Amino acid sequence: MSRAKQQLTVFRALGEADGPLSARELWSRLGGAGVGLATVYRALRRGVEDGTLESVELLGGGVRYEPKDREHHHHFLCSICNHAFDLFGCVEGLESLVPDGFQMTGHEVVLRGTCDECANAA
Ligand SMILES: [Zn+2]
Numbered sequence: 102m103s104r105a106k107q108q109l110t111v112f113r114a115l116g117e118a119d120g121p122l123s124a125r126e127l128w129s130r131l132g133g134a135g136v137g138l139a140t141v142y143r144a145l146r147r148g149v150e151d152g153t154l155e156s157v158e159l160l161g162g163g164v165r166y167e168p169k170d171r172e173h174h175h176h177f178l179c180s181i182c183n184h185a186f187d188l189f190g191c192v193e194g195l196e197s198l199v200p201d202g203f204q205m206t207g208h209e210v211v212l213r214g215t216c217d218e219c220a221n222a223a
């Protein structure tokens with residue numbers, strides 16, 4: 102598989118995922134696509150460098166990747182399968198938490214819990 106094709110395969114898989122993926126998660130989802138783990142790491146690094154991918158770190162769960170052009174969203178981290186799911190929409194009223202004199206320039210919201218699959222398996 103050519104380098105450009107590998108890059109595209111990685112980019113597509115992230116685009117179709119229901120949340121940001123770690124290199125290992127992405128690799129296992131590509132299982133059978135003829136892409137090795139080292140290649141996945143390289144493609145992710147290149148994607149971050151060329152600005153098509155963004156690395157995301159959530160509550161110490163390791164680095165995950167998602168397409169950079171994704172609209173404003175947050176994440177739900179399953180404490181059982183450790184998968185992060187995209188949550189679209191936002192929280193109103195965060196500014197009311199900011200102390201007087203502080204200027205908020207951004208925010209991150211991570212919800213933690215159990216995803217539907219893990220809840221059903223329990
Ligand atoms: Zn889960």
Ligand SMILES: [Zn+2]
Pocket residue numbers: 173174175190191192208210
């Ligand atoms: Zn938000």
